Amino acid sequence: YGEYVRNFEKAMELVKTWMDRSLQFKAIVEDIQKQEACGNLTLQHHMLEPIQRVPRYELLLKDYLKKLPQDSSDRKDTEKSLEIISTAATHSNAAIRIMEKMKILIDVYEMLGGEEEDIVNPSNELIKEGQILKLAARNSSSQERYLFLLNNMLLYCVPKFSLVGTRYTVRTKIGIEGMQVNETHNKDYPNTFQVSGKERILELQASSEQDKEEWIKALRNIIKDFNLKNETFGIVKEKEEQVSTAELGRRAPRWIRDNEVTLCMKCKEPFNALTRRRHHCRACGYVVCWKCSEYKATLAYDSNKLSKVCKDCYVIITGKTDSEEKEEKKRKGVMETEAAEVSENSVICDFLHYLEKATKPWHKVWGVLPKNDAMVLYLYGAPQDVKALTTIPLLGYAIDENPRGVDVPYAFKLTQSRFIYVFATEIGR
Structure with a gap:
């Protein structure tokens, strides 16, 4: 019954659409409506009957009970019947609401590419969704993002290219427990607010002052409800800039x-x-x-x-x-020294091209000569690597600035006994 009620409006729209689009469909419906069993009523009228039935029974029983004398032998059965039909009406309305919520959650699940299965749960409810701008933590540059606020989590998503409708990828899932929301003031970026969760902190920019207020209100209401349900009665601190x-x-x-x-x-x-x-x-x-x-x-x-x-x-x-x-x-071994650490306190650091053997291709590496260890050349795969690929103690090596057989510009060779290393810089300095 609840499913029928929930789909009623959509079904009525479909009947109207096909009555307009298909003459054959219209003729069949009109032919059925002329039958004696239909009582000269339209298909739409008959479709409405189940919707009205339970509320109508409830109203009739209430009216009947008012007119019954107190000592009527029918009163006890009538009161029991009214209780049953009222419960049925309440249950049908509750079922309708649950199905509507589940339909919305399924839509969200599909927009997320079917990767967040725990979303489709009767205990979950979508509270708010919408586009937002995320301000970068380092430099305030903004990126387009999308938020889904549920009663127990905030999904921070990025748009995803798709040929089959709107799709998003969940970048971070932030739990409501311990979440804090604060309005921020940034003269270069108006309408900003901050969401602070255990998993991550986001500084977000709404499209307008009203949009910002709506997001802050929705988030704070969810936090308040969550705290009450978990009997914590925690109060959101309005001004907590840093982690305690x-x-x-x-x-x-x-x-x-x-x-x-x-x-x-x-x-x-x-x-x-x-x-x-x-x-x-x-x-x-x-x-x-x-x-x-x-x-x-x-x-x-x-x-x-x-x-x-x-x-x-x-x-x-x-x-x-x-x-x-x-x-x-x-x-800790010398190889485990971070590239960024030695680069910031170095004689020189830059990209080098390294040729291990003449028959192999060149490799691009990050070379560093540290100030505190200038007689050792550190080679990393990238400037932020936490461990060196190799180190070369330079003491005793000869440098050849024009190595033979190397056909790339800005090349040089390090030689010591049987050890040979060929490098090339990206510019001739």
């Missing part, structure tokens, strides 16, 4: 943007493009230099991955002292 000490590593931080600081937020030394570049602590979100971010710790919010953190966060998360970390670094 107790939550370090358990909750994604808000990244301070590169253009918001000119000094390392730990050692206060000024940044520059060559020797002191900006890095982000993955635990607190501060912008720090390489010296202040040469630590690593596992972060619970990021599936316990080993991530770059500042010294203060390292001590809090791991419980180790700075001296213990330095002792561990002494035991």
Whole structure:
């Protein structure tokens, strides 16, 4: 019955459409309507009967009960009948609402390419959806994104090319538990707000002031309902910019943007493009230099991955002292020194083309000569690699600036006994 009621409007539209489009269909319907069994009523009228039946029974019984004398022998049966039919009416309405919610969830499931099966659940409900702009954590550049807000999660999605309708890929799934929503003020980007979850922090830009207010209201209502249902009665803090000490590593931080600081937020030394570049602590979100971010710790919010953190966060998360970390670094092999770390404190660093053997193709590598180890050439696969491919101790090597048999420009050769390395730079400096 609930399914019939839910599909009633669509069925009526289909009948009307085909009565207009098909003369043959129209003739068949009109012929049936002329039959005595139809009582000279239209097909649409008969289709409406089941919709009206249960509410009509309820109204008739209520009216009948009002007119019954208090001492009537019929009163007890009438009251019981009214209770049954009222329950049926309530159940049918509830069934209709559940089916409508499930239909919406199935539509969302299909838009996500069928990859989020836990969405189609009777306990879930889609609260709000819509396009939004995501502001990049580093430089405030914006990217088009799409949000699906359910009663227990926020799906942060990116548009996906498709020939069969609108499709999205879920980039991040943020749980409502522990979520916070704050309005932000950015003079270059109006109508912004921040969603802070355990899994990630998003700074978003709505299309208008009204759209922003609607998103903030919807999110805060869901957070409030979630907290009440879980008997936590937590209150969203309006002004909590950074992760508390107790939550370090358990909750994604808000990244301070590169253009918001000119000094390392730990050692206060000024940044520059060559020797002191900006890095982000993955635990607190501060912008720090390489010296202040040469630590690593596992972060619970990021599936316990080993991530770059500042010294203060390292001590809090791991419980180790700075001296213990330095002792561990002494035991670490030279090959495990990060490319970014040695590049920022180097005599020279740049891309090189490396020829292992004359019969093999050239390989592009990232070469570094560190200031504290200038007699060793470090070769990495890329500038941000955490481990070197190889190292070459340069002491005793001869340099040939015009090697024979090499037909590429800007080539040079390192030779020592039986060891030969051929390189080429990208420009002739």
